[in-house]
Amino acid sequence: xxxxxxxxxxxxxxxxxxxxxxxxxxxxxxxxxxxxxxxxxxxxxxxxxxxxxxxxxxxxxxxxxxxxxxxxxxxxxxxxxxxxxxxxxxxxxxxxxxxxxxxxxxxxxxxxxxxxxxxxxxxxxxxxxxxxxxxxxxxxxxxxxxxxxxxxxxxxxxxxxxxxxxxxxxxxxxxxxxxxxxxxxxxxxxxxxxxxxxxxxxxxxxxxxxxxxxxxxxxxxxxxxxxxxxxxxxxxxxxxxxxxxxxxxxxx
Amino acid sequence: xxxxxxxxxxxxxxxxxxxxxxxxxxxxxxxxxxxxxxxxxxxxxxxxxxxxxxxxxxxxxxxxxxxxxxxxxxxxxxxxxxxxxxxxxxxxxxxxxxxxxxxxxxxxxxxxxxxxxxxxxxxxxxxxxxxxxxxxxxxxxxxxxxxxxxxxxxxxxxxxxxxxxxxxxxxxxxxxxxxxxxxxx
Numbered sequence: 001x002x003x004x005x006x007x008x009x010x011x012x013x014x015x016x017x018x019x020x021x022x023x024x025x026x027x028x029x030x031x032x033x034x035x036x037x038x039x040x041x042x043x044x045x046x047x048x049x050x051x052x053x054x055x056x057x058x059x060x061x062x063x064x065x066x067x068x069x070x071x072x073x074x075x076x077x078x079x080x081x082x083x084x085x086x087x088x089x090x091x092x093x094x095x096x097x098x099x100x101x102x103x104x105x106x107x108x109x110x111x112x113x114x115x116x117x118x119x120x121x122x123x124x125x126x127x128x129x130x131x132x133x134x135x136x137x138x139x140x141x142x143x144x145x146x147x148x149x150x151x152x153x154x155x156x157x158x159x160x161x162x163x164x165x166x167x168x169x170x171x172x173x174x175x176x177x178x179x180x181x182x183x184x185x186x187x188x189x190x191x192x193x194x195x196x197x198x199x200x201x202x203x204x205x206x207x208x209x210x211x212x213x214x215x216x217x218x219x220x221x222x223x224x225x226x227x228x229x230x231x232x233x234x235x236x237x238x239x240x241x242x243x244x245x246x247x248x249x250x251x252x
Numbered sequence: 253x254x255x256x257x258x259x260x261x262x263x264x265x266x267x268x269x270x271x272x273x274x275x276x277x278x279x280x281x282x283x284x285x286x287x288x289x290x291x292x293x294x295x296x297x298x299x300x301x302x303x304x305x306x307x308x309x310x311x312x313x314x315x316x317x318x319x320x321x322x323x324x325x326x327x328x329x330x331x332x333x334x335x336x337x338x339x340x341x342x343x344x345x346x347x348x349x350x351x352x353x354x355x356x357x358x359x360x361x362x363x364x365x366x367x368x369x370x371x372x373x374x375x376x377x378x379x380x381x382x383x384x385x386x387x388x389x390x391x392x393x394x395x396x397x398x399x400x401x402x403x404x405x406x407x408x409x410x411x412x413x414x415x416x417x418x419x420x421x422x423x424x425x426x427x428x429x430x431x432x433x434x435x436x437x
Contacts, residue, residue: 113426143285143425193429194346194436195292196285 027212027219028065030056032072032130032202033157034095037182038235039070042228043219052129052157060085060207067210068219070202072130072158072176077203086205087213092224093202094238096177097131097138099190100165107171112192115147115172122150123161123173131158134198135174141196162187176200178236202237283388286379287332289425290392292341293372294329296436298322299348300368307355314409321402328395335388347437362410369403370420371431377422 027046031039036050049056053071060069060080069086071077077089099112107120115122125132132154139145155161158175165173166186180189204223206216222228229239301322305315333340355361376396383389404414423431 111426111430113429140281141285141288143282145281191433191437193289193425193432195289195341195429195432197345199345 025212025215027067027210027216029068029070029219030059030064030066031068031070032056033159034072034131034176034178035070035202036159037178038231038237041235042231043222046219050157050159052126054128054130055156063209065209065211066207067212067216068204068206070204070223072200072202073133074201074203076130077205081205084208086207087217089203089205090220090224091201091240092204092220092228093232094240095200095202095236096197096238097134097174097192097200098177098180099172099192100162100175100180100183100187101172101190102165102168102170103186103188104168105188106168109172109190112142112144112190115144115150118150120147120150121152121171122147123153123155123164123170124148124151125158125161125174126154126156129155129157130200131161131175134200137198138174138192138196141198142193181236201240280384283383283385284336285425286383286392287336287388288339288341289428290376290379290395291329291332291336292346292436293375293428293432294325294332294395295341295343295346296348296432297325297368297372298329299343300350300365301325303350303355304361304365307361309355309358309361311358317405317409321405324398324402328398331391331395335391349435349437359410362406365406366403366410366412368435369399369406371423371428373399373403373420374423375428375432377420378424378428381422382425 025045029039029046029048031048031050032053033050036048039046039048039050049059049066053073053076056069056071057076057080059066061083069077069080070092072095074089074091077086080086081089099109099115101107101109107114109115109120114120124135127133127136136145136148139147152170153164155164158179161173162175162179162183164170165175166183172190177189180187204220206213206220210216232239301318304310304318305322310318350364353360354364373396376392376399379392380389380396383392400420407414
């Protein structure tokens with residue numbers, strides 16, 4: 001018995017430094033909510049903090065300890081780059097906006113143009129969060145901003161929005177195509193016309209305040225490399241075209 | 253969203269894109285929307301012409317006509333891009349989808365062209381009916397007129413009767429979107 005206790009103590013003691021080393025090596029990645037499913041698949045070893053991109057950008061400005069910032073738009077990382085807070089951002093994914101309805105589709109919506117009927121309970125993202133900004137763009141592109149009058153709730157991030165639609169708290173909500181996949185059979189997807197889609201580009205950057213910029217850059221290389229691109233595509237994202245040189249290398 | 257600010261309007265008038273100076277636009281959001289739809293249709297047609305030319309299914313004389321129609325549609329897109337500005341849809345924003353056998357034989361190539369130019373004509377006519385700005389309405393009308401000639405040319409090549417449709421039907425944005433959905437994603 002005493003030998004067993006001693007053994008456990010010795011093993012536990014030997015694990016502590018290893019665990020500490022793992023924690024020290026772990027990057028903190030601030031990532032847009034819409035990346036909550038795919039990022040842990042690409043690199044499960046890191047610590048992720050998912051929220052609306054605007055909230056995360058505020059955290060970067062507040063110097064919250066973190067290493068990487070991945071946003072659901074280009075504007076926020078570009079602005080942080082201009083402020084000297086992050087290294088030059090790169091595009092790593094694209095997405096599409098869709099109209100989500102609960103699986104039961106209580107308002108019997110078949111097209112985004114049906115929102116003009118009135119009396120539809122609509123959820124959108126807040127103006128400051130990318131999905132909210134994209135929603136306003138797509139509605140303007142469609143000539144449908146009048147439907148903003150039927151909005152019953154504006155959400156801080158797309159995860160909350162998707163959950164509310166899945167729970168039937170609204171008749172419809174604008175989200176990313178990838179969120180529809182994540183919600184599974186709890187929601188139905190109504191595609192939006194391609195000609196009205198906004199340019200949804202995700203950008204990622206290393207924080208200049210990162211304690212391990214080399215590891216943070218390695219994370220971005222993983223994200224933009226073959227495995228990362230495959231995982232993003234499998235999750236329903238688009239990926240940017242490879243430069244000609246990379247395409248040639250990929251073919252070899 | 254402002255479609256035609258004073259500066260842009262002046263520029264367009266100078267460029268001859270708009271021919272009616274000083275005309276107010278009644279509903280600029282609808283105008284932008286209609287222009288975006290028409291511009292996207294022109295990109296789809298451009299992709300179709302490229303595939304048709306590359307297919308090797310067309311006779312030499314037909315290829316010359318298709319090349320001219322492609323130049324016309326590029327000019328339409330350029331005019332619409334000037335109206336819309338930097339947010340004009342580009343090929344990077346659109347995915348063009350054609351069936352695997354869409355260009356496998358001359359008959360298939362022409363049938364798809366007839367279908368697409370017919371949708372394009374109706375979409376542009378829908379824009380004519382919807383927009384408030386007289387300058388933009390004039391531009392869409394001119395594009396529709398050219399597209400009508402393209403449609404007729406393809407119908408003739410396919411052995412059909414290009415005079416059978418006395419009043420081509422305009423498609424509202426929702427209808428045009430449904431018609432385009434199989435090809436434009």
